[in-house]
Amino acid sequence: MNEFVTYQSKENYAIITIQNGKANAISYDVIDGLNDCLDKAEQENKVVILTGQSGIFSAGFDLNVMTKSTEAAKELVTKGSQLSLKMLSFSQPIIVACSGHAIAKGAFLLLSADYRIGIEGDFKIGLNEVQIGMTMHNAGITIAKARLSEVYVNRSVNNAEIYNPKQAIDAGFLDVIVPENHLLPTAIKVAELFSTLNKKAHAATKLKVRKQHLQDLEEAIQQDLKADISINP
Numbered sequence: 001m002n003e004f005v006t007y008q009s010k011e012n013y014a015i016i017t018i019q020n021g022k023a024n025a026i027s028y029d030v031i032d033g034l035n036d037c038l039d040k041a042e043q044e045n046k047v048v049i050l051t052g053q054s055g056i057f058s059a060g061f062d063l064n065v066m067t068k069s070t071e072a073a074k075e076l077v078t079k080g081s082q083l084s085l086k087m088l089s090f091s092q093p094i095i096v097a098c099s100g101h102a103i104a105k106g107a108f109l110l111l112s113a114d115y116r117i118g119i120e121g122d123f124k125i126g127l128n129e130v131q132i133g134m135t136m137h138n139a140g141i142t143i144a145k146a147r148l149s150e151v152y153v154n155r156s157v158n159n160a161e162i163y164n165p166k167q168a169i170d171a172g173f174l175d176v177i178v179p180e181n182h183l184l185p186t187a188i189k190v191a192e193l194f195s196t197l198n199k200k201a202h203a204a205t206k207l208k209v210r211k212q213h214l215q216d217l218e219e220a221i222q223q224d225l226k227a228d229i230s231i232n233p
Contacts, residue, residue: 002029002032002033002036003029004018004019004020004027004029004030004033005017005018005019005029005030005033005034005036005037006019007037007040007041009040009044009046010046012046012047012191012192012195013046013047013048013049013188013191013192013194013195014037014040014041014044014046014047014048014049015049015051015184016034016037016038016041016048016049016050016051017050017051017052017053018030018033018034018050018051018052018053018057018058019052019053022056023056023058023059023060024052024053024056024057024058024059024106025058025059025060025061025062025063026058026060026061026062026076026080026105026106026109027061027062027065027076028062028065028076028079031076031079031080031083034050034083035083035086038086038087038090041092042090042091042092045092045199046092047092047093047094047095047191047194047195048090048092048093048094048095049095049096049097049184049187049188049191050094050095050096050097050109050113051096051097051098051099051183051184051187052098052099052100052106053099053100054099054100054180055099055100055101055123056099056100056101056106057096057098057099057100057101057102057106057109057110058101058102058103058105058106058109059101059103059104059106060103060104060105060106060107060128061076061077061080061104061105062076063231066134066230066231067231069230070228070229070230073229073230073231074224074225074227074228074229074230077137077139077224077229078221078224078225080105080108081137081139081140081217081220081221081224082221083112084108084109084111084112084139084143084217085214085217085218085221087109087112087113088112088143088210088213088214088217089206089207089210089214090206091199091202091203092199092202092203093114093115093191093194093197093202094112094113094114094115095113095114095115095116095117095187095190095191095194096109096110096113096115096116096117097117097183097184097186097187098110098116098117098118098119098125098165098174098183099119099183100119100121100123101123101124101125102118102123102124102125102126102173103124103125103126103127103128103162104127104128104129107125107126107127107173108127108140108143110125110173110174111143111144111146111147111148111172111173112143112147114194114206115175115190115194116173116174116175116176117174117175117176117177117178117183117186117187117190118165118168118169118173118174118176118177118178119165119177119178119179119180119183120165120166120177120178120179120180121165121180122164123164123165124162124163124164125162125163125164125165125167125168125171125173125174126156126160126161126162126163126168126171126173127140127144127156127157127160128160128162129160130157130158130159130160131160132231133231133232134229134230134231134232135229136157137220137224137227137229138220138221138223138224138227139217139220139221139224140157141157141220142213142216142217142220143217144156144157146210146213146216146217147172148171148172148173149170149171149172152170152171152172155171156171165177
């Protein structure tokens with residue numbers, strides 16, 4: 001927990017909120033804060049609701065870091081991939097209350113969760129890496145292949161196609177959309193429902209279902225450490 005990520009503990013769930021400037025960028029501080037908050041939720045045996053600011057969940061990695069150097073970009077992307085690995089294998093259910101735009105790593109956080117609730121409106125959701133001059137990293141491709149609807153993988157990854165919330169359901173980024181004022185109440189209802197699951201059975205089943213995907217992601221992270229990762233506009 002830090003000034004960029006807040007943690008609210010409720011009876012059966014915890015609300016983790018990203019709040020990092022206009023773009024709600026995923027920086028080192030945000031990743032550290034998310035890791036700390038996830039650890040706390042696990043210790044408290046709480047279902048997680050992850051959300052952002054009004055109008056934006058996250059526009060992706062901090063571009064100041066991504067454009068600084070190849071080494072800086074690689075380090076941030078690696079930390080982001082490790083966060084996705086942690087989320088995909090997390091012992092508690094993770095619900096994302098997607099509060100608006102979700103681009104690049106913001107969209108990958110959707111693909112790293114168990115249930116994703118979006119809001120109606122003119123919001124952009126998708127993977128724009130190729131659009132901004134970044135060859136998609138191996139971990140990103142692995143996550144996309146595991147979680148996106150098959151027909152949308154090439155459209156999303158190769159073509160950087162961006163979707164509105166309704167289209168994002170078909171693509172596999174979201175599970176349901178609701179009016180904006182229903183976002184948190186819906187997430188809380190889902191969290192209360194998920195809190196009735198047998199947590200040990202949920203955790204063990206998740207690892208079984210995702211076993212191959214998690215192994216592939218671990219390998220992809222290692223491959224990315226040997227590759228060039230940068231943005232070349």
